[in-house]
Amino acid sequence: MSAVAVAAAVVVAALTLYAIFGGADFGGGVWDLLASGPRRDAQRDTITHAIGPVWESNHVWLIFAWVALFTCFPPAYADIATYLNAPLTLALLGIVLRGAAFVFRNFAADNPALARSWSVVFGASSIIAPFFLGDAVGAIATGRYAWTSPFALSVGLFNVALCAQVAAVFLIGETDDRALRDDLRRRAIRATIAVWVVGLIPAAFARYAEPAFFAALTGSTARVAIAIAVVLGIMVMLFVARRQENLARASVGAEAVAVLAGWFGAQAPQLVPGRWTLESAAAPTATLTAFSIAVACGAVLLIPSLLYLFTIFKVRSQA
């Protein structure tokens, strides 16, 4: 495997993990905003407890992907940061407000008015951030950085739906309350259907406005990935309906991986179609090698730490 391929794999891995864990986090905020019915407050409490210990580390994946991109592919990074300045800044605003609002509302619980305001900020920014991150991804796929194009905007919408789906499935196992679990089950199934419906929109826009990307999307790699994603979506619904939470979680994670694989499969080896390939944007080999070694060493410390965190808060909480 060449140094460039290793670096690209690291970026892809970080983005994928961010899509799953950061996505579950964002989706939690979406459901917080949409909390309704007689168990509204209990839904919000479940979300707060689920996100609390892990949201900060979940968001390091994005920083990591961003750093890996500028270390290993600096000219493409500079290009993306310049032409997608607006959507990335909007996503950034969402990320910042969201993290701060989450902590603020938890510490302001005895001042209901203030806690409510920060809750709204938390929910709204949980939609804004994934929307504009998805939009930026769509804009890159156009090769024109066309972030205001209907295609890019619809990718943003699709990303929000995906986050909501991942979160709903992940949240079911976070509570022991039967009625609450049923609320979340309904949401998970609806969100899965929403992902399919909303997913057709960017496909339709690509068909008419982005012929190059649509051709790639119907190429063999992307087609297989999309088919797998659809099958996994069906499995998510089955496992949710049959109350097999852990299998449902695994399926929804795998579905997110398949969606991203479809995107990368459609684009590779282009980094920004028509502008930068992985090779043409790559940093000098010395940098890529040093980076790969750093990642290998860092992973040795990181993976056990992450497992420890999730064992404490996510495995025991089901017991």
Place this chain on the structure above:
Amino acid sequence: MDHVIAARAQMGTSLAFHIVFAALGVGLPLLVFIAEGLWLRTKRRAYYDLARTWAKGMAILFAVGAVSGTILSFELGLLWPTFMRYAGSLIGLPFSLEGFAFFIEAIFIGVYLYGWDRLSPRAHWLSAIPIVISGGLSAGFVTMVNAWMNMPAGFRIVNGQITDVNPIAAMFSPPWLVEDVHAALAAYVLTGFGAAAVCALALLRRSAEERVEQVRAGLTIAMAVAAITIPLQFVVGDTIARFDAEHEPAKFASLEALWKTQRYAPVTIGGIVGDGETRYGIEIPGALSWLVSFDPSTEVTGLDRIPRNDQPPVAAVHLSFDSMVGSALLLLLIALAWFVTVLRKRRLSRWLIIAIAVSGPLSLVALEAGWFVTEFGRQPWIARGLLRTTDAVTVAPGIDVQFYAFSAIYVILGATCWWLLRRVGRSPQAAERKPLAPTPAES
């Protein structure tokens, strides 16, 4: 607003905001670790309450630090894409390592803050160690990037192109060690005096009568950290100044507002820095030459040897430098007075408690002014000798609008954070959403 000014204003505001939370994020875990350790050893309830209270402050401050740090990692590219295009492959390594260190920090912050009732007391206490270590390391890695910007290393330039990239040499550019130690000490100085000042205020206001033992314990732990680190900071600061005199003459001449290259160069305190001369400052003849090499006849390079368009904004650098050294000197005196009082086993006098309360804002001034010194002092370069700040800025429109938006966010975040911290300080029990852990008697 001018495009470059808007970008610099946004970057500067973001850094000035983040550095406070970053420094407290490095320092507070150590205080919490000491307090909880003392609780495990002595089983005195006051130490437990202190650790819980400080941990709540840490939760709020760390969250704001994490999100404002995210802003910065994005702004490097969003505001200075040309810099990243040139330097990305050179400074990426410390940033990647910082990513890992911050990751570990965030993981164990989660374990620590939410693990009071899920881990054994000893395991919980030990989970603070990775936070202390990785917090220090992540600050160190980021500071290495700043060291590189001051003295770019690890490459050659052939026909205007960067070649022979050596990321290891770039990471360990000459100033890395002194800058790293200086930054780490600054974090402990700020946290020590800051936390001590909060305790001192509580004592003065008598607002914590029922928690007086806890507040006194907090003051002692925090002042101990401050009193150990502030003298060391003077030693390191002095080393950096000598380093600058040798390697970064433009910055050094600006710190001292020294316009004329001369032997027997004076130290100038304060004054009005004009164009080509500094008026009304207090001059100590020969002192600067002596400080540079312990020989007053040493020649010190003045700004007359620096081409005009390579000069930093001298007035800003000089004023910042004097603010940093001045406030640090006061901090040293306060720490000394506290140390002598404790050594003689006397009660802290009311005046000393007032001085400790004042030391909080003073340590903040020292931190920010020190940051201004290094940033203004590097101008007009973003990477000294390699790339000018004006050449690195983005061509994307609307930077001024972004500056206003982010400034507004910083005001809101800062104000909310302040308000919540005050509540945590006043009634630690009431502040949190839920009693997340039982008290030690129940556990």
